[in-house]
Amino acid sequence: MQHFFVTLMYDRVLRYPDRVRNLYFTFLFVLRAVTKASNYLEQAEYDTCNPNENLTTQSLIKQLIYNLKLQAACPIPFDEANLWKGRSGLELKQKIQQQFRNISALMDCVGCEKCRLWGML
Incomplete structure (x- = not known):
């Protein structure tokens, strides 16, 4: 199954440098949005109708916002x-x-x- 996804990724994306650049640009664009909205994202209430999932979601958001490797790699991503x-x-x-x-x-x-x-x- 993994070989299928690798082949699909290569056939649909990696063979085309413009598509790779578009993916990278989109990644940076979303990363910038997360960076700019970090205060809101941290304080937002996440309601999944499951208290355990709410806590997990809040934790994952904080891990994303405060990820030092991500901040070091892209201090101002976009x-x-x-x-x-x-x-x-x-x-x-x-x-x-x-x-x-x-x-x-x-x-x-x-x-x-x-x-x-x-x-x-």
Whole structure:
């Protein structure tokens, strides 16, 4: 089974440098969001309808937020302010905002809450 996933990963992603760069960019983007939201994530209440899972979730979030290896590897993983600099910065920002609006409008039509959430992500 593991060989299947390795082959699939190679065939679908690793053979294409642009896809690897996109994955890395997405990783940095999400890491930056987690970094910026760390205070909120730490104080948030997690309700899974299971008290033990709630504690586990809270613990895992803290492990993510305070992971020293992750902080050392990427002290400032992604500075979104740099995206909007330069001649085409404002235009790029407006394009991205419009794309998010389009995706949100499409996903509002999806009936399943789980599918809607994953679609927007």
